[in-house]
Amino acid sequence: MDDGMSGFCIKASSFRSGGDGGNGNSGTKCGRWNPTIEQVKVLTDLFRSGLRTPSTDQIQKISSQLSFYGKIESKNVFYWFQNHKARERQKRRKVSIDDKDIIRRDQENKPSPKQINQVSEPVRVIETLQLFPINSLNESEGEKLRFHANEYCKEASAFTYTVGTEMDLPPLDLRLSFH
Amino acid sequence: MDDGMSGFCIKASSFRSGGDGGNGNSGTKCGRWNPTIEQVKVLTDLFRSGLRTPSTDQIQKISSQLSFYGKIESKNVFYWFQNHKARERQKRRKVSIDDKDIIRRDQENKPSPKQINQVSEPVRVIETLQLFPINSLNESEGEKLRFHANEYCKEASAFTYTVGTEMDLPPLDLRLSFH
DNA sequence: GGGCTATGAATGAACG
């Protein structure tokens, strides 16, 4: 599926201070936090559990927990969630609707995505979610978040840009219309 | 990250476009985007026209346009501009270090010895550029009212982390409760 | 084959 797929590559990269147990930092330059895979795993787990904007207290606890796996500060956790959340949205937008699809699709079907699911704080995950994967890393990731209602307000801004039939490619003039 | 990437592509690369001449981009499988010459041309052109950080809408339009020349996604365009801008800045920075010791007291326009890289740099924002018509976009909505209410609530979301199963990590629990 | 360079992709950090 080349269409939507984009070559993401699992990092699995070299030395990301894998399980050293102590200071995650591999001794070399410590300009910025370099999360260990365990830390990422935990954070991701939390995120997938629905946690999106941890409070200060939560951040404290989480970072405290994660410090076991390596050096980490509260702000790292804070930023991590900020970024993760932002990027998820961003990705949704950028994955875009491009490529052959906006054709003349009459979609009078105008659902009113307005006030329905405006759940600001999606789910409150509860329950016991098992953190800390036993047996080091289990790569079994494949779930998709299904409790994410996905608000995603994409107001269709009518762009004049006539994409009508891209088949005959416009005169390569990206400077498109000024008027 | 994990979100939907799923598509970790296996390194099946090997034969990369065998003899398609490079720009042909014959749908080589996943991997990373390999812009065609035309695509690069357009992007570069846009960049030189002063476009540095296209908005989401612009990105989508550009990518739609460029999709004619070959497979491309919005994020490719996004990254392209990000990288291009960053590298330009990076280069310039390098160059500045270049003069590390010689202090150019004389400020007059001395022809820089580097003609190789014609870095069009300064912000020459072209008014007329007006990439995409945004006339329809009603900017007057200015208010926006972004009330700043971050501390929405500390609802009792209890994450019961039943940890304590593995390793020597203390049996701590990330139980975040109301506070 | 093995470095080297250019560049796509990713993400931590921070700004407005």
Place this chain on the structure above:
DNA sequence: CGTTCATTCATAGCCC
């Protein structure tokens, strides 16, 4: 929050 910057990882393409 959304957006932007800086740094880094990962590869394709060259050149030796």
